[in-house]
Amino acid sequence: MAKVPVQFTLNGSEKAEFIDSGTTLLNALRDKIGDTSPKGGCHQGTCGACSVIVDGELRLSCLTLAETCNGASITTTSGLADGGVLHTLQRAFLDTFATQCGFCSPGMIIAAKVLLDHTPNPSREEVVEALSGNICRCTGYEPIIQAVLTAARSNSQNAA
């Protein structure tokens, strides 16, 4: 099958690849580009582990064809830290012990980032709603909810 070219910005740097037509964004990111931070939990849109941000919007990369992302700007968890300084959400996940096996964490952090980008001071209900497309087997969710609320608080303290 003929390869198709894709070109997009990933975490601020230009990427260009030839892929098989029909390759999901998840597989393109992980297998072609080598960004393994989005995880493949179910490959059918039910677990949220593959969440990424495409042009500011939360997307399941397992249900997104890579070739539809031409020219897009994509953010994954591996692009959140600023040099050695962790993103507020990453810091909060660490500080509140919101990760165990860690398989869900990249998707949770991305879902939470999209929430906080639009709603800097969410209520608990808004956090629950934002995370409800993401499955976690280990934490019981409460530590993750607390991490997101903690990150929101520290963002608003830093802004003040």
Place this chain on the structure above:
Amino acid sequence: MAIRRGRGVAAINYPTGMNLGGDPTQALVHSTPTGNFMVTLSSVDLGQGMKQIMAQICAEAIGVPTDRVVVDTADTDTGPHCMGTFASRGTHRAGNAVIQAAREARQVMLEVAAEELEVNASDLETDGQGNILVKGAPQKSISIFDVALSAHFKRGRSISGRGMFLIPRSYPEKETGAMKPSTCYAHACTVAEVEVDDETGEVTVLNVKNVFEIGRALNPKMVEQQLVGGSWMGISHALYETTEPYYPNRDHGGTDFNQYLMPGPGDLAQTEIIVLERPSADGPYGAKGPGEMCANPQIPAVANAVFDAVGVRIDTLPITPERILRALKAQAAN
């Protein structure tokens, strides 16, 4: 037809490890040329934090900071023997093996330091910061970095140790059938409060209060996170999870995990955790295995709470609305 409230309590004992032909785990510890320590294991970190705990245990036994220890759990083909990470045995079995290996390595490290400082090894102590001092004369000291360099390049010593922890198999006594299936038990008790809708059979867990007795909490925050997650999982087992809803009939069974129910972030019960620490006699620094037992007591506690609420005993898991309604119907018929 009404929403009925009920409260249930349950307590459990849970063995650490297993007893099938003996339960061994080995560990190896060696120093790098710059005085970091490597723990080699075949035990797997499943996300419960075994690497962190083994690093803490090794650091404590050798007398160095935890960040000087690297834990390698790479490969069961090449690593020392471990039965595996299951039966809540990881911390207890591997931890004991690591202590033994680390103590042997520490002894060699002190012998090399003694040669460098021209004193007896028995007169030396570690400061926990990466140095070895002469007891009572701490101005006379050497860094572990320098001791490792000396061992590797000058004295030709291997700062290393071997550890093995074995719980031997216990056979039942012929006369009485009595046996000792485990040497170490963790304990837990849960009180659950539920609401049951007797029209729909739906159960809402309002709150669970859990007390866990887990030996010594080697890393209290990690213990807490495991217990919080475990308590959620216990409720999930009680009310949601099954691959075979009509076993042995396969009808309506899930065909993949997309059809496997678990409570999501919107279905959480208010959860309280209390940890009791009663160090176990044969655990590494008193630890027991809290891993699996933390998801157990919620199940009978929820079943008891359902009984308290609507007077039916559901003895098949999960306790689904359908099972409750069928039981209520049978009860009304009697």
